[in-house]
Amino acid sequence: MTEPSRKKIGVEVSIAVSEAVKQCDVDVVSAYPITPQTHIVEHLAELVAQGELDAEFVPVESEHSAMSVCAGSVAAGARTFTSTASQGLALMAEIVYCVSAMRLPIVMVVANRSLSSPLSIWNDHSDAMMVRDSGWIQVFVENGQESYDHIFWCFRVAEDEKSLHPVMLNMDGFILTHTIEPIEYWEDEMVKKYLPPFQPKFRLHPEHPLTMGAFGPPEIFTECKKAQDQALIATMPVIEKAWEEMEKICGRKYSAVETYRAEDAKTLLVTMGSFSETARVAIDEMRETGEEIGLVSLRLWRPFPFEKFRNAVKNAENLIVIDRAMVFGGPGGPVASEIRSALYSGKKRPRIVNFIAGLAGRDVQPDDFYQMVQHAKTKIKDGTEDEYEIYGVRE
Amino acid sequence: MIEIRFHGRGGQGAVTTAELLARSAVGEGKWAQAFPSFGPERRGAPVLAFCRVSDHKIQHRFQVKNPDLVVVLDPSLLEVLDPTKGLKPGGVLVANTELTPAELKKKYKFSCAVATVNASTIAHEILKLPITNTAMLGALLKVKGLVSLDSLKETFQDRFGKVAEMNLNACKRAYQELKLEE
Numbered sequence: 001m002t003e004p005s006r007k008k009i010g011v012e013v014s015i016a017v018s019e020a021v022k023q024c025d026v027d028v029v030s031a032y033p034i035t036p037q038t039h040i041v042e043h044l045a046e047l048v049a050q051g052e053l054d055a056e057f058v059p060v061e062s063e064h065s066a067m068s069v070c071a072g073s074v075a076a077g078a079r080t081f082t083s084t085a086s087q088g089l090a091l092m093a094e095i096v097y098c099v100s101a102m103r104l105p106i107v108m109v110v111a112n113r114s115l116s117s118p119l120s121i122w123n124d125h126s127d128a129m130m131v132r133d134s135g136w137i138q139v140f141v142e143n144g145q146e147s148y149d150h151i152f153w154c155f156r157v158a159e160d161e162k163s164l165h166p167v168m169l170n171m172d173g174f175i176l177t178h179t180i181e182p183i184e185y186w187e188d189e190m191v192k193k194y195l196p197p198f199q200p201k202f203r204l205h206p207e208h209p210l211t212m213g214a215f216g217p218p219e220i221f222t223e224c225k226k227a228q229d230q231a232l233i234a235t236m237p238v239i240e241k242a243w244e245e246m247e248k249i250c251g252r253k254y255s256a257v258e259t260y261r262a263e264d265a266k267t268l269l270v271t272m273g274s275f276s277e278t279a280r281v282a283i284d285e286m287r288e289t290g291e292e293i294g295l296v297s298l299r300l301w302r303p304f305p306f307e308k309f310r311n312a313v314k315n316a317e318n319l320i321v322i323d324r325a326m327v328f329g330g331p332g333g334p335v336a337s338e339i340r341s342a343l344y345s346g347k348k349r350p351r352i353v354n355f356i357a358g359l360a361g362r363d364v365q366p367d368d369f370y371q372m373v374q375h376a377k378t379k380i381k382d383g384t385e386d387e388y389e390i391y392g393v394r395e
Numbered sequence: 396m397i398e399i400r401f402h403g404r405g406g407q408g409a410v411t412t413a414e415l416l417a418r419s420a421v422g423e424g425k426w427a428q429a430f431p432s433f434g435p436e437r438r439g440a441p442v443l444a445f446c447r448v449s450d451h452k453i454q455h456r457f458q459v460k461n462p463d464l465v466v467v468l469d470p471s472l473l474e475v476l477d478p479t480k481g482l483k484p485g486g487v488l489v490a491n492t493e494l495t496p497a498e499l500k501k502k503y504k505f506s507c508a509v510a511t512v513n514a515s516t517i518a519h520e521i522l523k524l525p526i527t528n529t530a531m532l533g534a535l536l537k538v539k540g541l542v543s544l545d546s547l548k549e550t551f552q553d554r555f556g557k558v559a560e561m562n563l564n565a566c567k568r569a570y571q572e573l574k575l576e577e
Contacts, residue, residue, distance in 0.1 A: 010414075010418035010421030143456075176456075179429065180417045180427075180429040181453070182426055182427065278454065278455065365457045365458075365460060366457070
């Protein structure tokens, strides 16, 4: 990744994210506060109250209502933002599915947090995985700068007329939301250049009545779903183009799948979200001791970047996939089972070991990565790879 | 990279100390990171905050386990926890206490280097509040000059507005009064 030269400021990532939302000049923000998303919507509420952001801030009594407000406002042609986490996303889930099928380009930040019970406010990916199949474009970011940059990207990808999909930006709760770190803000001119105004083809208007989200009898439901699936897959060029254009604007290069020290590595770690940053630290340490190991980090979760992922792992003999969400009685963590499916039809398949780690904010240190790698090597040597293993359980 | 762990009690500003330091370091063009030990905020309960300062990009998305420096904002914490846990060899404990470094070492059997300052008195006299964070930041900077007073001043002004001056005075006084181990 190229490092640009504009001045960085030390700021909490949540604040930077809401500043980016302001720079996108959103028309409507509707949200219900929930840890660890709170600082994002609090700051947006302040910006609206102080007159720094000319938008409607609609405080609601629940997340279900928040997403319903978003559906209405974006359908009327307003640029719309919301944010939630965990139980909030669970309560919102009904409308989360509705808006993607209605092709409403809402942008939502999910400050990833575990689902109850036991009650936990800490980070993992179980909330995002709950709505994995909701038809949203879903991206996982790794650090503060990436969180900030991707707000612009989210609106651009959502509102492009070749896309018209809601976009969910997943950022690890607390680990990213509550960290103060250097972030380089874009000039407003850069945002203007990157993000065209929202000009929806269809919008609710009293003079031009139309129906969105109508009744779908058996004669058309399947066709609707095929069309929705094709439409989501067809967003890939828009997504790629939005990253290419971003590099031209701010100098940072992002893509759906990234590799680190992977060229000569027989064994690759696979991670998503802020795990990828720690994984790079761990890989540097392991490389010092002669371990031939690299990283594949997944940024784009939906639509799943099959081609790019297969290409990134084509020379690997072993994959160690580290998930941050539970799958009770299932075939492996959500990322691992996805990857097994993606590679099953290939002629040459790597061995895959899956760990579930870092649940509900449990700290994962580089040494934990080292332990997982050593443990995976033993499993591969003995041919004892199982569906998944929950790492670091105290017994 | 320098890694620092702050021990405070909810409401004393341990998290803010880490923030002020990180923001000042970033203002100087360094890479820095500050974050709390995440949890529900409870006034009076022991809290942790972390800060990393480096010349290179920081990708460490985990807690500071082996700090170079440990800062204790509240003397009563010394009774309930061992702040030197995981301290790197050659690391320094910077504590708010009435005791001298020698007395503190003897009382708690610390084997690491120790620096002490009576930040509670400084906070009481200057801020009229039991908030020791800005004083302890001054103490920390005496032990390790991670950022300049000028950049700290800028951050204080941005963060505290009209009480910036007062906090800066607390910071400077702790800097002067800090007792380093002989």
